[in-house]
Amino acid sequence: MTVKFVQNDKGNPAGKLADAELHFSGGPLNGLRLVGFSVWERKQGGRNVAFPARQYSVNGERRSYSLLRPILDTTSQDALRDLILEAYKEHEVAFAEAV
Numbered sequence: 001m002t003v004k005f006v007q008n009d010k011g012n013p014a015g016k017l018a019d020a021e022l023h024f025s026g027g028p029l030n031g032l033r034l035v036g037f038s039v040w041e042r043k044q045g046g047r048n049v050a051f052p053a054r055q056y057s058v059n060g061e062r063r064s065y066s067l068l069r070p071i072l073d074t075t076s077q078d079a080l081r082d083l084i085l086e087a088y089k090e091h092e093v094a095f096a097e098a099v
Helices: 076-098
Strands: 002-007 016-023 033-041 047-050 053-058 061-066
Touching: 002 076, 016 076, 033 076, 047 076
Parallel strands: none
Antiparallel strands: 002 016, 016 033, 033 047, 053 061
């Protein structure tokens, strides 16, 4: 699996740095990609990864349903979040060198 990024050159919405995709090679997901991730700059500093989700409304209230959900261990998403953030650091370095 590799992580690919599309820079948010427009700066809109504020704080969004890039969209991220997971590209799979090998196994039953070979040749597929999972989209809907994004890397955000936190107001207090640091970065966060938003996972794919669907929005829906109930009685006029907007809610969000996460599409990538843990089976048992609620911290299982942390490893993927860390992997995406590490890949983004490497992407930033390569992007800065290219410019």
